[in-house]
Amino acid sequence: MNARLFHLPIPRSLGLLLLCCLGLNPAGWAQQVETLTAKPLSQAIKTPLRPVPEYRSVQLPVVTRGGDLVPILAETEGLFARQNAQVTLVREDDFRKQVEASLSGRTPYVRGTLGMITAAAEAFQAQGGDLVVIYQLTWSAGGDALVVRADYDLKEIKTLAAPLYGPAMDYLPHLWQDKALKSTKIRWVAEPTLPGYATPGKVVDPASVFQADPTLDAALCLLPDALMLTSNGTIGTGAEGSVKGATLLQSTQADAKVIADVYAVRKDYLEQHPQEVARLVQALMEAETRLEALAKTPTDPAYRRLLTTTAQHLFGTAHATAETEELWNGYQFVGREENQTFFTGQDSLISPFQQHVVALQPGLQGLGVVAKPVTLQAAPWEYTRDGVRYAVPVVATPAADTVARQDSAVAPATATVQAPTPNTAAAPPGELEIYFAPNERTSDKTYTDDFRQVLAMTRAFRNPVVKIEGHADPQGILKAKAEGASEQQLNTLKQRAKNLSYVRAEQIRAQLLDYAQTQNLPLDQERVVAIGEGVQHPKYESPKNEAQWQANRRVVFRVEEAAVQ
Template identity: 30%
Template sequence: MKKLIGAVLFSLVLLASFTASANSLPPLRVSDPFGEVTAGTCMPLYVITWGGEYAVIHANGDAAHTTPNSLFGKAGLCFDLIHEDSPEKQLSGYVTGKTALLRGTVGMGVAGNEFLLFDSRLQPVAVILLTRSTGGDALVVGPGISTLANLVNKLIALQKYGPHMDFLIATLKFAGLSMKDVKIVWTSGLTGEDKDKPSDALLEKRADAAFVITFDANTLSSGGTVGTGSEGSLKGARTIFTTKSVDHATFDVYYARADYLATHRDALGKFAELIMVSQAELIALNKAKGPGWKAAVTAFQKILSKTVPDYASAQDMFMDCTPAGLALNEKFFTDPNFMRNFDTVVSEIQDAYIELGALTKKMPMKHAGWDYAALKRGGTLSYQAATPKFDEAKVTAVVSELDRSGTLDERLMDKPIEVLFSPNEEKFDIAPFKPHFDGLLAKLAVAGGSLMVIEGHADPLGYLKCLKASKDPAYAAKMDKELASKGGIVAACLSKNPGPAELARVKQAAKNKSAMRAYAVRDAFIAYAREKKLTFDPTQFTINPSGIEKPKSGMCGEIPCAPKTDADWRANMRVLFKVIQVEAEASTFEAL
């Protein structure tokens, strides 16, 4: 009874500290009394509508109840899987002792942590990172919104305390926005048969945008294109942002009660290890596409049937996230240099919850602190070698086509960084740009699925002089005398009564110079990142040498406009460092 009174009083304190606002979110709490976790039985284990559940279900024997020959069964573990997407209902079972484990994103644990302070035995401790979302979550917008900047003052729907809080927080931070810049429409449900879902709010015009899971996004946007208004879609709806680009925004975990971890540390350690083993088995099964894979997909769909309607939807969900495995678990929980580690993500989410009123203060959250090196030595797990994120040839083709069609800048995820060069200069001094690159590195830590286009430009004046000389012999003679002693390709062009071949050489030389400048900026950025112990996949960069095709002075018909001032002339000698999303071209990404 004392514990119940303590919980109620703590809830009242939180409620009293809560300040109402347009985006206000009351603290996550339940009125249930504390209960001991029942020992000696098959523990109820929550699973959610997410591709990460494949590993849990497979480790359980591709069944809702643990089978004797499953990974869990052979280790003496036993679970009854319960599909539950409601954070409140999960928290109730956790507090009363129905289960010792909470399932959700990092943020879902953050939401309940302060309430659970009424009893230290209930403090949530992260025991495993299962996956990170790499395409399974999406931001769908209605007509009139095309970029993240357009979200200012717009109504955005998402499930309160749900998995998309983490995505919303990272998205706003990436766009340079805060909770104060948008208006939140909270829903109680998430997807499927739930009532009051984010997709409902968008369809009913209660919201201008919604954070949803991918198959809801595909329905709203008529198969990932533009919504037609039929078959559950919203006319004009489009997906503008997914976790395929911001692939380090949403991390999902299991949290264990502190009291249960203290008395069952070995069992929970085995639980975490076997989920990682299960992930490795599933990757192999998915590649083989044999009976084992079919059994895994069938079990996944059956257990999550409230929200996953059919086999095809279930199979797609496996590709919505990337298994963390041993390497990312170790990095996420123990590496202080990893810019998206557990402590950093927790702190970022707590800031947002405090702003919303759902928390009153920041507090540290704990993880189990497993010996990951020992797990590797045990022989069941290994560090998976990193694979390229992008197919370089396909990326180059996509960027070239976007550039040709004039739509490349529509994919921008952030304002480009502009680097100016002096005449004929190709070396790049990074020192003045370190503050800009520091900000970019922080954003790229979240947007690991984005592409960096390094776009080089050159001054068109030399080409324009050659072009004029090709039409004006007197001008050619005059310029020949002025440039004869200077050498270079422009001088060579002017000395020959230039024709198409000479003009083409000048244009190519300008393109080559723009490429050298772009490579210089790219190499300096990669070197600077390495100084900070950060590495980037080389396939994530593409060089786009524009030469004189897109001068800052503009185009006059089919040729560059002549710069009018010295400043105009120098402004053309530049490199633009762009971060874009290319997720619509799925073939540019390497498959698992």
């Protein structure tokens, strides 16, 4: 299978060297810096959601980042073909164009960092669709770097060039933790590195902007560009594309596990083609295993072959092997086991993936690239020794000409928190109960295990709502009715029962929120609702014994998808 890619005509460093040899000074070009305004992708992109046709080979985007050695290796060594994953590699560093291509149905896949995919998910949701993250390729481990002039530190940076809708979305908020960059003016540009298309008279990437504008204090760019600007990581001499006095101030080598590079797929496509997507993920896993082995044997001809092939794909010439090695060395490849840990958390209640998405939200909003907190889902993979398996039933979606599809129908998860009681029937699977004594308004018991189980259920939903229902036993009302109580007296007893059940539900709600806070787990209190049901829905309408009376005095948790407003 031959991959079709969009190529750079020549890598930046080789091109600049050639110009210098010809007596031309790149800094002397009349170039215009093309800057962009940050806005949420959901507002910047208006492409409607269209179905993905049944292609013979599906486009899989690759970008100029270290993690993309993985799909290129999978293509080169036939791993995609062996898994019957029919894909065609297409290089596209302009993330906005990637998202537009996926929305329009030209490809179901999107390639970016977790922050970039989060912003793209908001754009999909605005069009009635969604994205699901299916695989993590790498953590940036030096592959993204901040270059400054002279001896600037973070607090002295007043102007900064960075790629809009690029890795800066993940990294800049991390640098902002100490508010050092809060007053910095960001000049957003379209591309993370020199693009694979002509831009006559314009510069559209951070390194080129840094070269062209001497008033710019800093640039956030990819490692090969950062090394070029700083004369191979020292102090820029002003020769061969470097900027005089430029130094590498900080990189993700010191900020490990800040930028996660991932693949995502359209949710409707995953539901329609789960096995196809699983085969793609399996091929990527095999490629990472192979890549790990190659990294240990640089004398292996396959090692050199991968360098030249990747150089041709990403830099447009097989001679750019030095740049390719810089990309390779700037990222930590994760593989199968770390994917499983990242997306499932295994024994953790909240997965590292979910924690990472939650942590990104304030920064993304602060940069103006999302309009509000965005929910992002991971694929429901079941990890096996041989790969992954789609772990939930496939939900049928409308025909291909029905663009506005509904999300998967997921039945509400119900758990009744319970203390075991003799002589009661076994609770249905997934149900637990908390019981109260007659007229007991509060409970001093703790329900740590039950709260963990309820919170774990929220992971099955994109916008979970936790409803905590308090229920009361109708025994007293039934007895009063039998003794001839008036309708007014019965209504008063029903209202008291309703008030009592609400107090019980509110107490359990407070305990649940306290538990989530002590465990540093994300739980929006606005999505946790206490409801007093009173005697409206008893488990036993006419209880016959103590066990049935006690079963009616309960608190029930219902976790379900929030209604779309």
